Amino acid sequence: MSSYLFQRKIILDHSITPFFIPTKNHHESIVLAFVGDMLLTLEATIQLPSKEELARLGKPLHTYDIAKSERHTFSLHLWEENTLVPESLQKTNLRSVLSNVPEELFEPLNRAKQLVHWLQDNQFCGRCASPLAYSPMMSSLKCTQCGYMTFPKLCPASIVLITRGDEILLARSPHFAQGVYSLIAGFVEAGESAEACAIREAKEEVGITIKNLRYFATQSWSFPHSLMIGFFAEYESGELCLQEDEIEDAKWFTKETMPQPPYSTSIAYRMIQAWKEGRSH
Numbered sequence: 635m636s637s638y639l640f641q642r643k644i645i646l647d648h649s650i651t652p653f654f655i656p657t658k659n660h661h662e663s664i665v666l667a668f669v670g671d672m673l674l675t676l677e678a679t680i681q682l683p684s685k686e687e688l689a690r691l692g693k694p695l696h697t698y699d700i701a702k703s704e705r706h707t708f709s710l711h712l713w714e715e716n717t718l719v720p721e722s723l724q725k726t727n728l729r730s731v732l733s734n735v736p737e738e739l740f741e742p743l744n745r746a747k748q749l750v751h752w753l754q755d756n757q758f759c760g761r762c763a764s765p766l767a768y769s770p771m772m773s774s775l776k777c778t779q780c781g782y783m784t785f786p787k788l789c790p791a792s793i794v795l796i797t798r799g800d801e802i803l804l805a806r807s808p809h810f811a812q813g814v815y816s817l818i819a820g821f822v823e824a825g826e827s828a829e830a831c832a833i834r835e836a837k838e839e840v841g842i843t844i845k846n847l848r849y850f851a852t853q854s855w856s857f858p859h860s861l862m863i864g865f866f867a868e869y870e871s872g873e874l875c876l877q878e879d880e881i882e883d884a885k886w887f888t889k890e891t892m893p894q895p896p897y898s899t900s901i902a903y904r905m906i907q908a909w910k911e912g913r914s915h
């Protein structure tokens with residue numbers, strides 16, 4: 635119980651209230667500026683550009699207030715991908731700088747990035763191909779002809795930390811950085827529960843049956859629109875049998891033999907840390 639509360643505290647410390655409203659007052663908000671799906675920063679830093687610097691790019695394609703924290707309102711300003719950017723600014727891949735992002739910007743930037751993908755992918759109605767326009771209901775866009783509504787896409791994915799006595803199962807995908815191992819994870823299928831997904835992924839990816847699933851925490855992960863749902867589980871039966879293409883290696887490790895962990899900003903990292911500190915039960 636105490637570990638669960640501890641995790642909630644970590645995650646909720648900098649929680650935002652999300653909304654989606656056309657920007658009215660440019661002077662009161664922190665602007666998260668994107669050109670295409672790239673974040674604009676001052677050259678070689680994670681510092682956000684000033685409004686004066688952004689004015690040099692011309693009028694943005696979209697300007698929305700998207701969230702507020704206890705202290706700030708955050709606006710998303712989005713320019714088209716081919717917009718010319720002044721030399722003083724840099725187009726930055728958010729994922730590559732995530733570990734340097736100040737904690738209070740982590741959630742707003744995650745939300746901004748997901749809304750950027752959503753706005754780019756939903757310019758026209760999927761039913762009648764007419765243009766979509768802003769709608770004041772929650773975060774939504776509405777078809778100007780048939781009224782069809784679309785909401786930001788969220789793809790839930792289960793991630794599971796599997797233990798066997800004092801060992802932990804870690805695996806690596808071919809696309810991981812060299813030497814990095816992480817937890818078993820996969821997308822929830824339509825009609826499937828997150829728990830059933832964790833059990834299925836363990837069976838499919840490494841051939842084992844797991845038991846005693848316990849909820850850990852969730853994390854928004856905007857690359858491009860995942861919601862990670864973390865569980866701890868115990869090994870029940872089966873020999874390791876790796877799914878071709880998905881998993882290139884998987885092993886049981888102890889705290890003494892741990893390989894390189896995943897990104898420090900990921901829920902996988904936090905789950906592995908919790909297990910190392912004995913907070914998994």
Ligand SMILES: [Zn+2]
Pocket residue numbers: 759760761762763764777778779780781782
């Ligand atoms: Zn339509």
